Amino acid sequence: MFGPSKNKRFNTLTQTLFLWTAFFVWMTGCAGTVQAQTPSQAFDIEIQAPSEVQDYLQRHIELQRYRELTDLDASELARLLTAAERNLQDLLGTLGYFSPEIKLVVQDTPQNPKAARHVLITVQPGEPVKIAEFTLDFTGPITQDEATREQRRAIRANWALRRGMAFTQANWDAAKTQALRQLIAQRYPIGTISASQADIDPDTQTARLSVTLDSGPAYRLGPVQISGTQRYDEQLVTRLAQITQGADYSQSQLLEAQQRLLDSGFFDSAFVSLDTTGNPMAAPVLVQLREAKLQKIVLGVGISTDGGPRLSMEHTHHKVPGIGWQAVSKLSLDRETQSFGTELTAPPDASGWRWATSALFQSQTSGSFEVDSQRYRAGRGQTSERTDRNYYLQYDRAKAYGAGLPTVADALSANYAWTQRNFDSLPFPASGYGLGAELGGGVTLGSSREPYLRVLARWLGIWPLADAQAGTRATMRAGRVALRTEGGMVLARTGAELPSTQLFLTGGDNSVRGYAFRSIGTELPNGAIAAGRYLATGSVEWQRPIVINDKLTDWESTVFLDAGAVADKPSALQAQVGVGAGVRWKSPVGPLQIDLAYGVAVQQLRLHMSVGFTF
Incomplete structure (x- = not known):
């Protein structure tokens, strides 16, 4: 009774579902076809040109801006192509190509009329001007x-x-x-x-x-006008800045004055400029300052291949009550050296000289020995952008742990130190030289008092390998050669008991690479390495910028040869050689140096890392 009626309803339902399914499939297919036929852009661009211009044209051609306008008709596209040819000529002109051959062809897609058109641009730039x-x-x-x-x-x-x-x-x-x-x-x-x-x-x-x-008129420096000081008087600022009224205007002089103010530690910011609105013969020098906090503590964490991980803490008091001097105390701990030092420095006088006194307590690995030392110093110093001068009295006391050296040695000496820096720029010099010398004379204070003379000299020269007339880019790509040498001697009676801190050791990141820090010295009869009376080191290094895609980077490659020796007699000096290669990076805090060196005498590879340029 229910069979025929059930089948009829089933067939009607089946037909209805079939029709709706077919309609859905058809709509989906149409939508897919429409989506497939609707281009995402009006045209695409292909540029065929020599590599030296292709990337530049691809990045800067104005035609790229109109690819997304899908409603462009043929006449509008033709107008854009005409403008694109003029644009390409202008772009090539900026690169020095003024007689190019340019062809623009629109390739339609007849198999799919609604697909994006293909714009082929062929460029022959011709000879450069x-x-x-x-x-x-x-x-x-x-x-x-x-x-x-x-x-x-x-x-x-x-x-x-x-x-x-x-x-x-x-x-x-x-x-x-x-x-x-x-x-x-x-x-x-x-x-x-x-x-x-x-x-x-x-x-x-x-x-x-x-x-x-x-040129406009010539300017001379006039009075100094200072703003931003509260804690310090203007006399301190003028003595630190060292600006000479009546001198010819020099941008470098103002920059050096600005740097001296910052280096003093008294100021967080300093800006020195010339007021050109007034009389050119006495233009005011504007010094705008923001004072640093009266006291500060700086905590530091570092690492070096010489000393391993390093922790440090530094406290600065810019105006010690009662005397008004600046006090800086620092604690530093690493694998090779543990030290604590403090220094008191007076404000500069009218000539830039400053009185200073300091104390340093240190425990350090020196050759085969552990040495505990004390150093007390008092004297005067003058520091400028290119020249440093210091003269001072110094007391040294050193206690060595190990067989073959005097247990305790003391000495009192008078010293003079001088440094001259003539580099083109710091801290990334590309040419120039630096020269430093120390001269000291003193007497030992042990069981017998023996006079001695101590001399130390060092020199660094940097030469570009390309002629400066070739341009900065060519000079930098050619690289440069850096030569470094250091020599020292202590003249005293053979049996004089000198503190090891007045003698010499070498080896490590900034001396003879390929050897451990302060591991090159004089060999004692028992085979131990100790500090010696004569020092000689030398290094030659080729530094060359790393170029990627014909562009200079902030990285450089280097190959080097180091040699150094320490002995108690000049005739006993025997050079120990290290050779290697490395890279340099112009980091925000100064040159980062990473070197892999082979110590020929010890037949070992050693990694060396350091940051900064000092001379």
């Missing part, structure tokens, strides 16, 4: 002052674009900027570029360049 001649002229008071002849000569000599070099807009702009910077760095702070022209001849592929620098 070369500089045929350049003229650099001056106008203004600089042309009438014979004292500026050297400044004008230096600006012309350092002009970056030379005959025969390829012309690019970037290099042209950089050369003008460099020339202007040299002008305003000395005497003429408001100098300008009054005229410049790059005359390009596409037929001969040559460029004729001309620049005229207008």
Whole structure:
């Protein structure tokens, strides 16, 4: 009774489901077809060009901005392609190519008319424009002052674009900027570029360049105007800054004054500038300061291959009650050295000299011995950007643990130390030299009092391997050679009992790489290594920037050869050699040095790491 009615209802339901399923599948297919046929962009771009220009064009061509406009018709696209050709010519012109061959072809997709069109751009840049001649002229008071002849000569000599070099807009702009910077760095702070022209001849592929620098008036330094001080008087600021009224304006002098104020520790920030709105013959020097806190504590964590992990704590009091001197105390602990020192420094006098007294207590591994030492010093010092001078009295006491050395030795000495730095820039020097010397004379204070003389000298020279006329980029890519040497001697009677802290050891990160820290010394009869009376070390190093994709990076590679010796007699000096290679990184805190060295005498590889440049 229920069979026919049930089958009818089943068939009707089946047909209905089938129709709805078919309709859903059809709609899904149509939607998929529409989605597949709707392009995500109006066209894509392919640029075929030499590698030296392809990436640049791909990044900067304006046509890239219109790829997402899917409603572009053929006439609008044709208009964009016409504009794109002019844009490509301008882009190539900035790279020094003024006679390019450019073809733009739109390749349609007949198999799918609604798919994105393909724009093929073929570029033959042609020969680059070369500089045929350049003229650099001056106008203004600089042309009438014979004292500026050297400044004008230096600006012309350092002009970056030379005959025969390829012309690019970037290099042209950089050369003008460099020339202007040299002008305003000395005497003429408001100098300008009054005229410049790059005359390009596409037929001969040559460029004729001309620049005229207008010096404006010469400026002299006038009175110092100080702001931002509360705790310290203006006399301290002027003595630290060391700005000479009436001197010719020098940007480097103001920067050095600014750095001295910061290095003093009294100020968290310092900005020194020239007020050019007034009388050029007495332009005020503006010194804007923000004082540091009266006291501060600095905790430090570090690591080096010489000493291993290091912990330090430093306390500074900028104005000790009662005397007004600056006090700095520091505790430092690592694997090789544990030390505590404190130093009191007076404010500078009118000539920049400062009285100072200090004490240092130290326990250190020296050769085969553990040495506990004390050092007390009192004297005066003068520090500047390029020159340091110090003279002082010093008392040394050292106690060595081990057989073969005097248990305790004392000495009193008078010393003079001098350092000269003539590097082009710090802390990343590319050329220049540094020279330092120490001279001391004293007497031992043991069971017998013996006079002695101590001399130590060190030198570092850095030479670029490319001619400066080749330009900064070529000079940096060629690299440079660094030569370093150090020598010292202590003259005293053979049996004089000298503190080991007045003698010499070498080896480690900044001396002879490939050997442990202070492991090269004189060998005693029992085979132990002790500090000696004569020192000689030397090093030659080739430093070369690392270039990636034809671009200079902040990394450098280096290969080196070190040698050093310590002995109690000059005739006994026998060099121990280390060879190796490494890398350098221009880190925010100074040069990071990582070297792998092989010590020939010990036949071992040793990793060396250090941070910073000091001389």
